[in-house]
Amino acid sequence: MNYRHAFHAGNFADLVKHAALLQWLTVLQTDAGPLRIIDTHAGSGLYDLRGPQAQRSGEAQAGVMRMMGASDLPLALDGLAQAVTAANDGSAEPWLYPGSPWLIARALRPGDTYVACEMQPQEHARLTEIVGDRPGVSTLCGDGFAQAATALRPKGRDLVLIDPPFEKADDYDRIAVLASEALAQAPQTRFLIWLPLKDLETFDAFLRDLEDACEPAPMLVVEARMRPLGDPMKMNGCALVLINAPGGLEPQLQAAADWVTAGEAGGQARVWSLG
């Protein structure tokens, strides 16, 4: 397992994912009932943008650095920009980027809980340092797909974030299997799935499998294409699939993805319902 999110933290894809995560959490928290969030691939929680890995990739420049310097930021990215400012002790010139654990732990209300799974022991140790002592938070070192499968509850309000590195070919299949098993036991379970966009064939095949596995749950797809999907060896964009999302999120998701993709000539965003 070679993947380290520190190379990619705060890039365009993190903005799309984290804006959607915060938007959805806000909607879910308008209901007073306790919420549980399961993060199958949590990462370490907070990333040093001045560290060697971030500096080597430079990916944050077109992502969080562009966002924090923008004068035309849509409301849809405002929550994320505020969280980045808070992670940097109030400074709008960030040197830290908050990952999903930091963002989720900060958003929990009394009674809400968060289970963060991370397989890589060093990343897990750092994750525990960053969020482990926050109320309602537990961290687990191990395989997030397996941990989430054992945590399923027939009733209850669960949002499962699935954000694998896609280093292994079976990540796509494991997402579909987990979602299918979860929805069979607990049809109300919500999923936020992140995917790289490399080539259309892989993307289409995954969506078809997911649709078969999860029918009749409603699904929303967010596509953020930074360039045409010509070279399958490159990450040409990213996508999200939201399962069991409430109606009404689409305009905010579109606005966030529009702003992010406008950072590249030829970038394009689309939000559409699957099925």
Ligand SMILES: C[S@@+](CC[C@H](N)C(=O)[O-])C[C@H]1O[C@@H](n2cnc3c(N)ncnc32)[C@H](O)[C@@H]1O
């Ligand atoms: C894309 S990063 C997660 C980023 C994080 N969700 C965020 O938004 O800030 C993927 C993480 O999954 C971890 N990982 C890889 N395979 C895993 C598995 N089977 N179960 C749990 N974690 C895994 C990697 O070590 C890496 O830290």
